[in-house]
Amino acid sequence: MxxxxxxxxxxxxxxxxxxxxxxxxxxxxxxxxxxxxxxxxxxxxxxxxxxxxxxxxxxxxxxxxxxxxxxxxxxxxxxxxxxxxxxxxxxxxxxxxxxxxxxxxxxxxxxxxxxxxxxxxxxxxxxxxxxxxxxxxxxxxxxxxSEDFYSAPALSDSGKRIAWVSWSLPDMPWVASVLWTADVDTDGALVRARCWPTAEDGSVQQPVFDGEQLHVLSDHEGWWQPWQVSFAEGRASWTCLDATAADHASAPWQLGERHHLPLGDGGWARVRYVAGRGELWLKPSAGATPGRVRTDHADIRHLAVIEDHLYCIARSATCLDSVVQVDMKTGDVITLAGGEPPFDTVTVAPETFWIPASDTVAEEVSGFWYPPAGHSPESAPPPLILIAHGGPTSTAWPVFNPQVQFWCHHGFAVAEVNYRGSAGFGRDFRLVLAGNWGQADVEDMERAADYLVASGRADARRLFIQGRSSGGYTALLAMTRSQRFRGGASLFGVSDPARLREVTHRFESGYLGWLLGPPDEFPGRWRERTPVLQSHRIRGPMIFFQGGQDRVVVPEQTESMVRVLEQNGQEVELWWFEEEGHGFRQRHNQIALLENLLAFYQRHSQKCDDGGQHLR
Structure with a gap:
């Protein structure tokens, strides 16, 4: 079954x-x-x-x-x-x-x-x-x-020094943020608070002390790498601790992440993201040789240490999230909780694919392709659901996702794409999205579709595109600009960036101006990349899911898009969940989402099988 x-x-x-x-x-x-x-x-x-x-x-x-x-x-x-x-x-x-x-x-x-x-x-x-x-x-x-935004603070071993990261509007923390330090007096007040800018523009995150010595992650030389920051005579000295060309953290959407940890005596634990996968690296002491911890997990977070053991949350493609213990003396890995097989049936593992650079696109783009359960290379190319991750400054990790598994067990292939602008591939790749949202991401979704069709991993007649939040925006614009996709799905997706800019929460209030450029300077760009204004270009069916309590992508975004499509006589479905916010948390609503999306994909895949017109 x-x-x-x-x-x-x-x-x-x-x-x-x-x-x-x-x-x-x-x-x-x-x-x-x-x-x-x-x-x-x-x-x-x-x-x-x-x-x-x-x-x-x-x-x-x-x-x-x-x-x-x-x-x-x-x-x-x-x-x-x-x-x-x-x-x-x-x-x-x-x-x-x-x-x-x-x-x-x-x-x-x-x-x-x-x-x-x-x-x-x-x-x-x-x-x-x-x-x-x-x-x-x-x-x-x-x-x-005095600052617009604050990260989680860090204290030195003595408790007499504190460090944190702040950033100011209109920046997001992965674009420009600055390190702060202060002394903590005997009464608990902060004194001599001061900010310490990096030599070049950069994003700083996750300050942590090794005794009284401060370590941070900063990307001012191109990657989120670990740095030691020392202070003398009113100046800060920045020393790179690992020049490996890899991000050692993900985009800081949340407070309190921990991807690196000094262990004392010159030791450390760090996460590196290489080719879209997380690796855990460990150096137990100054005299030890750094080595990768042997684990098949693809994302590692929340590092913590007690005595000789390192703990973290680890995620893999085929198991539920794990709470992991690493013996720092032996390197042995033990699962303390989680790590269970999610189903009684087979769990589909992803395959990495890379789309090479071209004369028009300078960057390689990668993603993860999940074949239908039981699929063999000799089988006919399957229908494909392309998923644009949210953010858009975020990442698709090759980790267990029950929704992906659901599609694969119903005969669909799935591809998650790390389009230009995704985190985990260095600062330059991440900042490509500045002014290019709705352009670079859409192009890369199209490139992924063409690549997977050409390689025999997708049926060109049955391509669908899906996204949540900003990924819904990418899916909507892809449907306005390309006829390769048989249908599209927007899960609480952005349809009117200008309106959203007026009502969204403070954290992202300057984000849209960075993604599309200042609206007064680029009015044509904003008009061309507003799905609700370009909805007449959509030629395939659309399905929408929206929570009534969404404070990030407010409900009127979806309401206005659906209303315009209906007025244009286009095929559209709306599924409304009044009690949900930005992301569905209630199990019965998740079930409804999966069942209705499946019915949508199956219905329109069947039309192609029955000789329905191929949109191209």
Missing amino acids: PLSAEQASAAFIQRGALTASRAGIFWLEFDPASGDNRLRRAASDGAQWVTPSHFAVRSQVNGYGGGALCASPDDLFAVEASGQQIHRIDPRTGSLEVLTQDPDASFGGLVWDHRLQRVLAVRESRGCQQLVAVQGQNRLRFLHD
Whole structure:
């Protein structure tokens, strides 16, 4: 029997935000039954839930959150999803205590201050952010508030030095951000706060201390590489610690990520992204030889260490997310939780493909092709669903995705494309998208379609394109500009960038001007790359999915696009989920999405089989 939508939705289990302390190893786990992130811990007899089922953990800072969990030696601290307040959690009993009573604010980027026994956090309220400290129940102290945005802070071993990253509108953190440091006085206030720009334009992220020595990741020389930053006589000295031409982090959409970690005694652990796949590298001490940890995982995040063991969240193509322990003396890898086979049936693994540069496109583009389950090379080319990832400054990783598996088990091939502008391939590749959104990404989706057809991995008559959020925008524009695609699907996708620019949340308020250029300077470009204004060019059927509570791509984006297509007499479907936001969390809604999308793809694939006109 083919994989059902119920089976696929049950496998929407994601693990993240790992933290480690004397109290144990803890992480957040998405529960598909409730649609909530819940707190779990590693135990000798398997993973255990820590908090009651009604206590969901999620930060809403910047709309995408992150850093909603941290630990002291004896307690946990987490941001409760509905009220956005910080709670203290007893990991032994699961009992809860509310620490903040700040109803107008959201918190994220939590960090434990071991010296002063308090929680540091990023606070967001009414369009402003501050770096704050929570010093007991309802005792909030403002530490720094002159910048537009703040990342999760880091403290030195002594607790007397602090570092963080800030950025200002209209920039996004992966375009331009700056390192800040300050001293922490005996009263807990920050003194001598100062920013330290890089020598060239760059994006700085993930400051962390090795004792009192500061390390960061910065891409001012082309890649997110690890740097040691030293200070003397009012100047900063930047020393590259690893010149490998690879990004050592992903795009910082969320607070609190950790892709590199000093281990003391000259040792370190780092993630490198090579050809779209994550690698874990380890140097246990100064005298050791760096080596790649032997694991088949393709994405590694949330590094943490206790004594001689390294912990992380690791993701692979064929298993559920894993909580992994690495013995730094032996290199042995143990799965503490997760890593289960997602289904009783086969899980389809991806194949990497590369589209070479050409006379008109200077950059190679890569992606991951998933064949239909049971497909053999001698079979006829299958129908193909091309997926444009969101962001658009994000990445398609070759990791388990139950939706991809669902399509493959129903006879479709799937291709996820890292078009120009994707993260993980260096700064220059990432910044190609400046002014070129709706152009470079669409061209690369078309290139991928043509390449996969030419290589026999897709049926030219049955090509579909799909995307969520900004990927929905790419899919919509592809449908306006090309007749290669039999149909398109937009999942809460952008259809009117100019209108979205007026109403979107503060974090992305300058993003559209970077992606398309200032609208007053490029009015023609904005008009040509606005799907709702170009909808008359769409010749194939469209299907839309939208959440009524979406604060990122507001619902009127989809409503206006569907209305115009209906007025033009074009074939269109709309599926509306009033209680959902930007991304569907409720299991019954995920099932409905999969079933209705499948029906759409099967119906229009069948029309081709029955002799329907091929759009080309």
